[in-house]
Structure formats: structure tokens, C-alpha cells
Amino acid sequence: MFAYIVRRLALMLVTLFGISVIIFVLLRIVPGNIVDILFDAAGFVDQADKANLERELGLDQPIFVQYVKWIGGLLQGDLGYSYVSEKPALQEILPRIPITAKLAALALLFSAAIGIPLGVISAVKQGTRLDYALRVVSLSGLSLPSFWLGLLILMASVAMFGTMPIFNPNPATWTEAFAIYAVPAMAVGFRSAALTMRITRSSMLEILRQDYIRTARAKGASEASVNYHHALKNAVLPVITVIGIEAAFLIGGLIVTETVFNIPGVARFLVEAIRWRDYPIVQNLVMLIALVVVVTNFTVDMLYAAIDPRIRYTD
Amino acid sequence: MRSVRALAAVAVSLLATSNVAALAAEPKKGGILKVYHRDSPASASIHEEATYSVNIPFMPIFNNLVIYKQDVAQNSMDSIVPDLAESWAWSDDRKTLSFKLRQGVKWHDGKPFTAADVKCTFDMLMGKSQQKFRKNPRKSWYNEVVDVTPKGDLEVAFNLNRPQPALLALLASGYTPVYPCHVSPGDMRTKPTGTGPFKFVEFKANESIKIARNPDYWKKGLPHLDGIEYTIITNRSTAILGFISGQFDMTFPTEVSIPLLKDVKTQAPKAVCVVEPVNVSTNIIVNSSSPPFDNLDIRRAMALALDRKAFVSILFEGQADIGGTMLPAPGGLWAMPKEMLETIPGYGPDVKANREEARKLMQKAGYGPEKRLAVKVATRNIAIYRDPAIILIDQLKDIYIDGELEVVETANWFSKVARKDYALGLNLTGNAVDDPDQSFFENYSCGSERNYTNYCNKEIEKLFDEQSAETDIAKRKKLVWEIDKKLQEDVARPIIYHSRMGSCWQPHVKGITIMVNSSYNGYRYEDVWMDR
Numbered sequence: 001m002f003a004y005i006v007r008r009l010a011l012m013l014v015t016l017f018g019i020s021v022i023i024f025v026l027l028r029i030v031p032g033n034i035v036d037i038l039f040d041a042a043g044f045v046d047q048a049d050k051a052n053l054e055r056e057l058g059l060d061q062p063i064f065v066q067y068v069k070w071i072g073g074l075l076q077g078d079l080g081y082s083y084v085s086e087k088p089a090l091q092e093i094l095p096r097i098p099i100t101a102k103l104a105a106l107a108l109l110f111s112a113a114i115g116i117p118l119g120v121i122s123a124v125k126q127g128t129r130l131d132y133a134l135r136v137v138s139l140s141g142l143s144l145p146s147f148w149l150g151l152l153i154l155m156a157s158v159a160m161f162g163t164m165p166i167f168n169p170n171p172a173t174w175t176e177a178f179a180i181y182a183v184p185a186m187a188v189g190f191r192s193a194a195l196t197m198r199i200t201r202s203s204m205l206e207i208l209r210q211d212y213i214r215t216a217r218a219k220g221a222s223e224a225s226v227n228y229h230h231a232l233k234n235a236v237l238p239v240i241t242v243i244g245i246e247a248a249f250l251i252g253g254l255i256v257t258e259t260v261f262n263i264p265g266v267a268r269f270l271v272e273a274i275r276w277r278d279y280p281i282v283q284n285l286v287m288l289i290a291l292v293v294v295v296t297n298f299t300v301d302m303l304y305a306a307i308d309p310r311i312r313y314t315d
Numbered sequence: 316m317r318s319v320r321a322l323a324a325v326a327v328s329l330l331a332t333s334n335v336a337a338l339a340a341e342p343k344k345g346g347i348l349k350v351y352h353r354d355s356p357a358s359a360s361i362h363e364e365a366t367y368s369v370n371i372p373f374m375p376i377f378n379n380l381v382i383y384k385q386d387v388a389q390n391s392m393d394s395i396v397p398d399l400a401e402s403w404a405w406s407d408d409r410k411t412l413s414f415k416l417r418q419g420v421k422w423h424d425g426k427p428f429t430a431a432d433v434k435c436t437f438d439m440l441m442g443k444s445q446q447k448f449r450k451n452p453r454k455s456w457y458n459e460v461v462d463v464t465p466k467g468d469l470e471v472a473f474n475l476n477r478p479q480p481a482l483l484a485l486l487a488s489g490y491t492p493v494y495p496c497h498v499s500p501g502d503m504r505t506k507p508t509g510t511g512p513f514k515f516v517e518f519k520a521n522e523s524i525k526i527a528r529n530p531d532y533w534k535k536g537l538p539h540l541d542g543i544e545y546t547i548i549t550n551r552s553t554a555i556l557g558f559i560s561g562q563f564d565m566t567f568p569t570e571v572s573i574p575l576l577k578d579v580k581t582q583a584p585k586a587v588c589v590v591e592p593v594n595v596s597t598n599i600i601v602n603s604s605s606p607p608f609d610n611l612d613i614r615r616a617m618a619l620a621l622d623r624k625a626f627v628s629i630l631f632e633g634q635a636d637i638g639g640t641m642l643p644a645p646g647g648l649w650a651m652p653k654e655m656l657e658t659i660p661g662y663g664p665d666v667k668a669n670r671e672e673a674r675k676l677m678q679k680a681g682y683g684p685e686k687r688l689a690v691k692v693a694t695r696n697i698a699i700y701r702d703p704a705i706i707l708i709d710q711l712k713d714i715y716i717d718g719e720l721e722v723v724e725t726a727n728w729f730s731k732v733a734r735k736d737y738a739l740g741l742n743l744t745g746n747a748v749d750d751p752d753q754s755f756f757e758n759y760s761c762g763s764e765r766n767y768t769n770y771c772n773k774e775i776e777k778l779f780d781e782q783s784a785e786t787d788i789a790k791r792k793k794l795v796w797e798i799d800k801k802l803q804e805d806v807a808r809p810i811i812y813h814s815r816m817g818s819c820w821q822p823h824v825k826g827i828t829i830m831v832n833s834s835y836n837g838y839r840y841e842d843v844w845m846d847r
Contacts, residue, residue, distance in 0.1 A: 032724065259549060
């Protein structure tokens with residue numbers, strides 16, 4: 001097990017190195033850099049001023065030199081300066097992480113809290129009206145884009161309550177704080193809740209047909225015990241995998257949701273940074289996201305072993 | 316008797332109403348004005364940017380030497396008032412403009428404002444100082460300024476190559492604040508210091524911009540507001556919903572499109588909304604240095620094919636203006652009369668006849684139904700660029716031109732245009748000052764950085780100088796009309812329309828004036844107050 005963990009950690013480092021190279025090169029392949037955009041915003045191009053600015057930002061250096069400088073700084077905790085705000089990249093990124101983290105955690109919580117129980121109910125009540133209704137809900141969750149759902153929620157909120165949950169860094173009340181995070185989390189989590197529900201349902205249906213479930217029933221175990229103790233415990237493994245993958249995909253959904261709900265999180269910030277070709281922000285943020293994804297996958301693998309004693313990662 | 320009583324009642328009620336009105340007109344102190352902002356500006360430095368996304372939040376931090384009176388909607392020479400300058404005077408030969416400066420004005424950091432700050436600002440704008448702006452988009456505004464000379468701490472003179480009465484108009488723009496000598500351009504981009512009614516508090520990219528009342532403002536009793544908060548909301552639907560729900564006191568000025576304005580009026584009927592010209596023209600840029608548009612006949616045919624009314628009715632439900640380079644009346648001061656405009660090819664009301672003539676010109680150039688001209692119509696990947704480009708492509712089909720839309724990401728747009736890597740493009744041109752000097756020299760003079768089409772006509776260039784030096788307004792107007800007509804006939808940069816946009820604010824917001832001939836100059840906001 002120990003050797004497996006070491007191997008996985010080494011693989012994580014290789015993956016992160018690969019990602020760093022890919023993101024660095026890709027960013028520079030995309031036409032236009034920050035200097036082009038700054039002059040574009042000014043409506044003219046002065047070649048001499050442009051060259052000066054490129055020199056000032058180090059963009060005139062060979063790509064390899066730029067990469068070594070970035071990685072060297074990163075290893076020493078120096079993330080560089082944002083080209084746009086001219087503030088340290090770390091100072092720009094750090095305050096935004098908790099906002100997105102809260103949103104992502106709430107969305108995942110919503111996804112699991114809604115998706116798993118409804119998936120179980122749908123499986124247990126297979127073929128009933130309730131099952132059909134829940135399947136329609138899950139299908140709609142998969143097909144409704146989160147930006148559309150988000151806008152619909154905002155419009156309904158304004159029409160019904162005369163206000164809307166727009167971001168406020170210092171919410172006055174507990175309910176305001178809840179609305180600021182919970183409503184967008186529901187909008188973005190609805191899709192993953194639907195996916196979780198469908199996976200839980202199919203996994204449960206498969207397990208419920210197993211011999212040991214029939215045996216449990218024959219021994220007189222209650223329906224609740226059969227469904228939740230015997231069946232769900234074994235059906236939950238693929239669900240965890242999906243939630244793990246969804247955690248990685250969530251960043252995509254959060255970009256849209258943060259834009260619609262005007263939440264100053266990491267996801268929206270990343271899109272803006274890409275638009276401005278703000279390399280220090282994009283590179284470091286993508287590395288951070290990559291790190292989160294790699295660590296999440298690693299954690300999911302470890303969770304497998306914890307949940308299912310039959311799974312053991314041998315040396 | 317009954318009628319006497321009725322008259323008395325009317326008199327009493329009128330008196331009461333007038334009292335209420337008088338009370339309501341008395342500005343109240345305090346309150347934070349909440350406005351949503353359409354995007355996150357590149358920096359806080361007005362001199363380095365060329366978008367009103369910067370002017371709107373940061374203009375209240377500064378003062379100019381002179382400024383357009385903020386409660387007069389039409390910018391003109393008559394509406395220019397002293398600001399940091401107490402007075403100004405032209406020399407007899409009209410080649411020196413002197414300003415007497417206000418005494419006792421302090422920068423927000425407590426340092427005194429002097430004539431040296433004026434010199435620093437304009438030396439930097441003219442590219443003469445040690446410290447440089449990263450970008451200097453309006454350097455050409457000061458082409459005729461030889462130098463700026465302080466005379467002691469409280470007087471400064473602008474010495475010119477030749478008379479240029481319009482210099483005063485350029486100095487009155489929201490784009491011309493005075494910067495402090497002792498603050499670096501870098502700091503001005505991130506935490507600007509001014510002498511204005513509001514002090515900079517915070518600029519969080521993609522989040523918000525906050526400014527607060529300057530308690531030591533040299534205009535005693537102003538500003539009325541405690542501060543202004545701009546929340547950056549890039550999603551237009553969210554922003555409008557925020558305004559409708561009352562979370563914002565004001566929309567981003569001149570940013571509400573005509574269809575959205577209808578939504579606002581329906582859902583927030585008490586909101587005060589106005590639609591005004593923004594002095595931004597939508598125009599066609601033609602690469603006349605290479606085939607096929609090096610052929611004047613093809614350029615003229617294209618100009619003749621334009622059905623400008625169709626653009627205006629489709630995109631603005633009729634609420635936009637048709638004109639030449641200068642903003643049309645009544646908002647604009649320099650536009651040629653309608654009768655003169657209609658004599659220009661393509662501006663006449665008979666679109667069918669115009670297109671018939673256009674087809675003849677195309678046939679003369681060797682094109683026809685059997686041999687159509689295929690061109691790419693390049694434009695920026697932004698809706699206000701793309702939408703008219705699509706209509707343009709549709710209209711050009713009638714004269715044997717098959718256009719294909721080429722959308723270019725914003726990052727690459729001006730580089731592409733500067734490289735002349737296009738045949739036909741659709742562009743927007745914003746004019747900060749409704750004055751021919753700004754428009755002609757910036758967009759049409761030989762060698763200007765913003766003359767995207769490289770149009771260069773030495774004869775017209777002489778007329779540019781002639782009108783610029785002319786002190787008689789009536790004579791200057793006639794010259795400007797002739798120049799504008801010639802520019803359209805030469806198909807230098809055919810103007811399709813001048814857009815209008817909406818601005819809305821809640822009824823408790825008072826003292827807002829939306830300028831009718833520039834969307835860059837009216838955001839000092841020292842007179843704005845909230846009645847609640």
C-alpha cells in the first residue's frame with residue numbers, strides 16, 4: 001500500500017509537470033498577448049511602445065527562458081505579478097479561492113444530498129409513477145444549461161421577492177449569506193445531482209438483483225436495512241467515482257454560474273485572465289486547478305479502499 | 316362662489332406643490348450611489364485608456380484645467396467652464412493659451428497642486444518627459460502644442476505652432492484630467508491620486524471600484540454623495556435585473572440597448588430613462604491600398620449600396636442617426652445640413668436607384684451576376700460589431716459582392732487592422748469631443764495611428780488645418796461640412812450610422828445629466844445627490 005501511494009504521488013508530480021508545459025505552450029500559441037489587448041483597448045498600435053511594454057513584461061524573451069523563470073518562481077512561492085492589475089498574482093488569486101471553494105463544496109453537497117436519496121428511491125420504486133417523475137427530473141437536470149437555470153432563478157427571484165441573491169462580500173444576515181452561496185450552488189449542482197441520481201439508480205438496480213440481497217430479505221431484514229445498509233453501501237462506489245469526476249468538471253459549470261450570479265470567484269477570474277492573456281494568473285490558476293483535480297482523484301482512489309475492504313492496492 | 320373656491324383650492328395646491336418642488340430641489344447630503352459597471356477596466360489611468368469604462372468611474376477623482384459644464388447636455392465652447400484654472404486667455408496672435416490657476420488646491424495626499432503638475436501631465440502626453448505612459452492613445456491631440464510653460468506656481472501657458480481654438484475643447488474633455496507630478500504612471504494605473512470631489516478607495520479587478528467623498532474638496536459643499544460604488548457585472552441580463560430589483564441606483568451610463576430599455580420600462584416603470592446619441596459611429600473600413608478596393612468605382616458602388624435606414628430600424632428600432640463623420644444634429648454641433656448630406660452618393664432616399672447605379676459601377680469594374688466579387692468582411696467578435704456586419708453582407712449581395720463574415724477576437728483586431736490584413740471591415744469609432752479637430756486629425760490625417768485605412772489626401776489635410784485655425788465659427792462650420800462631404804465621397808471610411816443608447820436611474824437619484832454629443836465627458840458627479 002505504501003509503495004502504491006508513493007508511486008501515485010510520483011505520478012502526480014509528472015502529471016503536474018506535463019500540465020505546466022501544456023498550459024504554458026498553449027497560452028503562447030493562442031494569437032495575441034496582453035500587449036496586443038492593451039493596445040486594442042486603446043484603439044491603436046504604437047509599435048515602439050508595444051515593443052517597450054513587451055520588454056518590460058519579459059514577453060520578448062525565448063519561451064524556454066520564460067518557462068524556467070515561471071517554474072523557478074513557482075517553486076520559491078513567487079507567482080509573479082498580474083499583467084493587468086500589476087498586483088502580486090498570489091494576492092489576486094488567494095481571496096478568490098474560498099469563494100469558489102464554498103460554492104463548489106455546496107454544489108457537491110447538494111449533488112450528493114439530493115442525487116443519492118432520489119436515486120435510491122427511484123431504484124426501489126422502479127416502474128412506478130414516482131420513478132418516472134424522478135427520471136424526468138434527472139433528465140431535465142442533465143439537459144438544462146446552468147446559465148439558463150441561473151438566469152431563470154434570478155428572474156423568478158426579482159419577480160417574486162423584488163430582490164435577487166447578488167454577491168455581497170459582507171452579508172448582513174445569515175439568510176443573505178445563505179442565499180448568496182446556496183442559490184448559485186443549487187443552479188450549478190442541479191446537473192451533477194441529476195447525474196448522481198442516475199448513476200445511483202442504475203447501480204442500485206444492479207445490486208438489488210444480487211443473491212445476497214434476496215438472502216437478506218429471506219432472513220427478515222427490514223426494507224430500509226436492505227436498501228440502505230446492504231444495497232446502497234455496495235452501490236455507492238461508482239457514485240463516488242462520478243462525484244469525484246464531477247468535482248473536476250464543476251469548475252466549468254462554475255465559470256458560467258459565477259458570471260450569471262456575479263460571484264467574484266476563481267472560475268470567472270480565470271476566464272477574464274484568459275481574455276486578457278494575463279499569463280501569470282492563468283498559469284498559476286490552471287496549475288492550482290490541476291492540483292485540485294489530481295488530489296481529488298487520488299483521494300477518491302483512497303476512499304475506494306476505505307469503503308470496500310475487498311479493494312486493496314498491493315505493492 | 317363655487318368657482319372662486321375652486322380657484323383658491325387650485326392656488327393652495329399649486330403653492331403646496333411648488334413648496335414640495337423647492338424642498339425636493341434642495342440637494343441632500345450623504346448616501347452611496349450604487350452603479351453597475353459593464354466590464355473590468357484595464358487600469359484606472361484615464362490618460363492611458365481609450366474607453367469610457369475608465370472615464371466613468373475615475374473621472375470624479377480628478378479635475379481638468381477647464382471642463383464642460385456638467386449640467387449642460389450639449390458640449391460646446393459656450394459650455395466650457397473653469398476648473399483647476401480660474402480663467403484663461405488667448406494671446407493676440409492666438410498662438411498662446413494662458414491659464415491662471417486656482418490657489419490652495421491640494422492633491423488627495425495633501426500635496427499642493429501647482430503649475431508644475433500641469434506641465435508634467437502635458438509633457439507626458441506629448442511624450443517629452445522622462446516618465447512615460449505605457450500607452451498614450453491621445454498624443455495626437457497635442458500635435459500643435461510646442462510646449463507648456465509654467466509661470467510661477469499659479470500660471471501656465473500652452474504655446475502652439477499655429478492658432479487652434481479647439482484646443483480648449485480638447486482640454487475640457489473627461490479624457491484630459493491633470494495628473495500629479497509626484498505620482499508615477501504605474502501608481503496612477505492602480506491607485507490614482509487627484510484633486511477631484513472623490514478619492515480613490517479601491518479597485519478590485521472583475522469585482523468593484525469604490526470612491527469616497529473628498530472632505531477637503533476645493534469646491535466647498537461638494538460633493539453631495541458620500542461615495543460611489545461600481546459593481547462590475549459583465550453579464551448584461553444580471554446587471555439589468557439588479558437595477559430592476561433596486562439593488563443599483565443607476566445603470567452603467569449609455570449602455571442600455573433599445574430592446575433592453577423596453578424591459579426596464581416595463582418592469583421598473585418609475586425608473587427615469589433617457590436615450591441619447593453617444594457620438595460613436597459604426598463605419599466601414601476599406602483597404603484601399605490593395606485590390607479589389609483600390610478601385611474607386613468599387614468603393615463608390617459599395618457606398619451606394621448602403622441602406623442606412625434598414626440598419627437603424629433593425630438594430631435600433633429607428634432610434635439612431637444617419638450622418639457623415641460629424642455627429643448629426645440636434646445632438647451634434649458640426650454635422651452638415653440634411654439637404655447637403657442627401658447629395659452625397661448613397662445618402663439619397665431612393666435606395667433602389669442608388670443600387671442600380673452601384674451595379675453599373677460594379678459592371679464597369681468587371682463584375683456582374685456571372686462574376687461576383689467574393690470578399691471577407693472582418694469585424695470584432697462583439698455583438699455591436701457582428702450584427703451590423705451581417706446586415707452589411709446582406710446588402711452587398713445586391714451589387715454582386717458576396718461577403719463572408721470573418722470574426723476576429725478582440726485581442727487580434729487592431730493588430731490585424733494595423734497590418735492592413737483585411738479587405739473590408741466593420742468598425743466602431745468613438746469621438747470623445749464633438750469637434751472636427753479630434754475627429755478629422757485622429758481618423759483621417761496622413762500617418763495618424765488611428766487612421767486605420769491609411770486614407771491620405773494632402774488637399775484635404777490642408778483643409779483640416781484651415782478649419783482648425785479658423786476662429787469664426789460660421790466659417791469653420793462651412794469648411795467642416797465641405798471636408799465631411801469630401802470624406803464621404805472619397806469613401807474614406809463610410810459612416811453607416813451614429814448609435815444612441817439608453818441610461819436609467821432610480822427616481823431618487825438627482826442631478827444626472829447625460830451628455831448628448833459625447834459619452835466621455837459627463838461623469839464628474841459632484842452635483843449628484845439622492846433624495847431619500
